[in-house]
Amino acid sequence: MEIAVKSLRIAHQHDLVGEDYSQAMLLELEGLDASRIDTLNKLLAGKQAVSRAYNKRVRNKSFEEGEIVWKAVLPLGTHVAGYGKWSPTWEGPFIINQILGMGAYRLQDRDGEIHTAPINGKWLKKFYPTIWDSQAVQTDPGIDTRFN
Incomplete structure (x- = not known):
């Protein structure tokens, strides 16, 4: 050939x-x-x-002690039976109790219970309170807010 x-x-x-x-x-x-x-x-x-x-x-996430955060319910992108489209993706709010380094944090409930398992910062996001989350909503007692 x-x-x-x-x-x-x-x-x-x-x-x-x-x-x-x-x-x-x-x-x-x-x-x-x-x-x-x-x-x-x-x-x-x-x-x-x-x-x-x-x-x-890319924005680096870093949190300080005492900061209020949300925690991911499941790692993003995972699918587990029982967790559907309408299931919550974030839970909390939690308070950063301790910074462990290398992006790891120890969380605390608002009740004061400290979580023993550390969590990576990529599963957290900053908590921004809304008017509905505020405990200190003041209303003027002289104004009637009821609908008649």
């Missing part, structure tokens, strides 16, 4: 013998190494560009 390749390099290669052929192959390998290094540099530059674009949008 004959392979018909229309390449000047392949056509020229058959005319070379012995040492000339070896030298031609070494020159080609040197060129190949340079080409591979250039390709690797382009690949690394592309990965760095993707990393910079991703890291621009």
Whole structure:
């Protein structure tokens, strides 16, 4: 079987013998190494560009002791029987009792019960109270708010 390749390099290669052929192959390998290094540099530059674009949008979560947070009911993206579309995804609020380092925290209920199991900060989010969460809603006793 004959392979018909229309390449000047392949056509020229058959005319070379012995040492000339070896030298031609070494020159080609040197060129190949340079080409591979250039390709690797382009690949690394592309990965760095993707990393910079991703890291621009990432916000680190860090909490302080005494801060009020929500805790994820289940890890995000998991599906468990009994937890459907309308199940709550966050529970709480909890108070950060202790910072353990490396993104781990120990939580405390509002009743004062401290959780023994630490939790990673990625499963927490900051609690922003609404007017409905406020315990100190003051109403003026002189104003009648009932509907008649």
